Each structure stands twice: as structure tokens, then as C-alpha cells.
Amino acid sequence: MYSSIALAIFAVVAGLISSIAATAAGADTPATLTWTGEVVPGNGTTNPTGDNIQDILNQIHVTHPNYDATKATSNQKSTENDEPGVWKTFCGVFATADKRNLMEIQYDLRMAGGDCTIPARTCLRLSCWNTSGIYFCNDNDYQVTIQCAYVADFASYIGTQCCKSDFTKSKGISGQAFSALGWNVCVGYANCNHPADRDAPGIFIPPGLNGECRD
Numbered sequence: 586m587y588s589s590i591a592l593a594i595f596a597v598v599a600g601l602i603s604s605i606a607a608t609a610a611g612a613d614t615p616a617t618l619t620w621t622g623e624v625v626p627g628n629g630t631t632n633p634t635g636d637n638i639q640d641i642l643n644q645i646h647v648t649h650p651n652y653d654a655t656k657a658t659s660n661q662k663s664t665e666n667d668e669p670g671v672w673k674t675f676c677g678v679f680a681t682a683d684k685r686n687l688m689e690i691q692y693d694l695r696m697a698g699g700d701c702t703i704p705a706r707t708c709l710r711l712s713c714w715n716t717s718g719i720y721f722c723n724d725n726d727y728q729v730t731i732q733c734a735y736v737a738d739f740a741s742y743i744g745t746q747c748c749k750s751d752f753t754k755s756k757g758i759s760g761q762a763f764s765a766l767g768w769n770v771c772v773g774y775a776n777c778n779h780p781a782d783r784d785a786p787g788i789f790i791p792p793g794l795n796g797e798c799r800d
């Protein structure tokens with residue numbers, strides 16, 4: 586799906602064991618997000634599928650334009666109630682996202698609420714705007730289901746731990762936060778105009794047009 590040259594450059598630049606390589610979706614197995622949640626509390630769950638959370642929100646907003654899980658009175662039920670926490674984090678390992686846009690794309694995950702399910706051995710660009718992305722990557726041989734807001738928590742954690750320079754010094758941010766359960770969350774450059782299942786964050790050469798990761 587992406588060239589070994591890009592991978593090699595990534596490995597040199599990032600010095601990171603390429604768990605990304607194992608997580609990239611194969612071209613013949615398009616990564617698809619399944620969202621599970623109650624749009625109207627008490628009215629049953631729905632399971633729309635889409636390219637990313639913005640796609641899901643657009644689908645929900647057709648019939649429920651005011652839907653916003655952050656404003657809902659009853660919490661979404663989740664299959665993954667125990668938050669396992671961030672196991673380890675690597676900062677500055679990808680071409681960067683924009684710090685301000687990261688706030689927005691993690692908020693979209695909170696606004697959606699519900700659960701996000703991705704297939705086995707997939708790295709899905711879960712939330713994307715302009716040139717910034719949150720990627721949800723699953724190294725397991727089975728699909729994983731996580732509260733979408735919990736993926737946002739991991740992205741926010743990267744936001745607090747990585748590339749801590751003031752926005753005026755550099756707006757770039759990237760990082761990868763691993764859970765202990767075989768999945769991880771990446772923040773980095775994304776081209777939201779690309780088809781959803783074509784990119785993993787490691788294919789872009791740092792720092793990219795959002796600037797370098799600076800502490």
C-alpha cells in the first residue's frame with residue numbers, strides 16, 4: 586500500500602519500531618469505521634458505517650441536526666467501560682497536524698459519542714480536517730470497539746505531552762499513544778482529500794507543512 590522506501594525513511598527519521606507497518610490497511614481490505622450509539626436516548630442503537638467520524642456525524646445530522654453527545658443528558662453505553670489508559674507515548678514521530686485543528690478533530694469524536702469499531706490489523710484515519718488527522722490503529726487479529734470519546738482522550742493526551750512549544754513557535758504536533766491492549770492512537774499530518782483507507786500517518790515525511798514538533 587505504501588512504498589518500502591517511505592517506510593525506510595520513516596524508520597530512520599522516527600527511529601520507531603514500525604508497528605504502523607503492521608497496522609496499515611491492505612488495499613483490498615478497505616478500512617471502515619462502524620459507529621454504534623443511540624442518537625435519541627432510549628430509542629435504540631444504530632450502527633452506521635463510514636470513512637471517518639465526520640462522515641458518521643454528517644449521516645446523523647441529516648435526521649438529527651442538533652445531535653451532540655457532549656450535550657446529551659444520558660451517557661452512551663459502551664462495550665468498553667474500563668479505560669485501560671495510555672501505556673506509552675512517542676512524540677514527534679510523524680509529519681505534523683495543526684495544534685488548533687487537533688482540538689477540533691478530537692472534539693468531533695466527543696460530539697459523536699458512542700463506540701468506534703475498526704477491523705483487525707487496520708489503521709483508520711478516524712477524524713480528519715484539512716491537513717490534520719487522528720488515526721485509530723489496531724494491531725490485533727480481531728476488531729476492536731472503543732468509546733469514540735476515549736480515542737479523543739488519547740489524542741488529547743498526545744496534545745498535552747508532545748510538541749509543547751507555544752503555537753506561535755510552531756503549530757505542528759504529532760505523536761503516537763499506545764494502549765496496552767494492542768491498539769494505538771496517532772496524531773499527525775493527514776490529507777483529508779485522500780480516500781480514507783489509503784494513508785497511514787507514517788507515509789508522510791516529517792515535519793510536513795504544519796511545521797516541526799517543538800518542545
Ligand SMILES: *[C@@H]1O[C@H](CO)[C@@H](O)[C@H](O)[C@H]1NC(C)=O
Pocket residue numbers: 625628
Ligand atoms: C426512533 O426510532 C424510530 C425507528 O428507527 C424512528 O422512526 C424515529 O424517528 C426515532 N425517533 C426519534 C425522535 O428520532
Ligand SMILES: *[C@@H]1O[C@H](CO)[C@@H](O)[C@H](O)[C@H]1NC(C)=O
Pocket residue numbers: 683715716794795
Ligand atoms: C489547511 O492547512 C494548510 C496547511 O497548514 C493551511 O495553509 C490552510 O490555511 C488550511 N486551510 C484552512 C481552511 O484552514
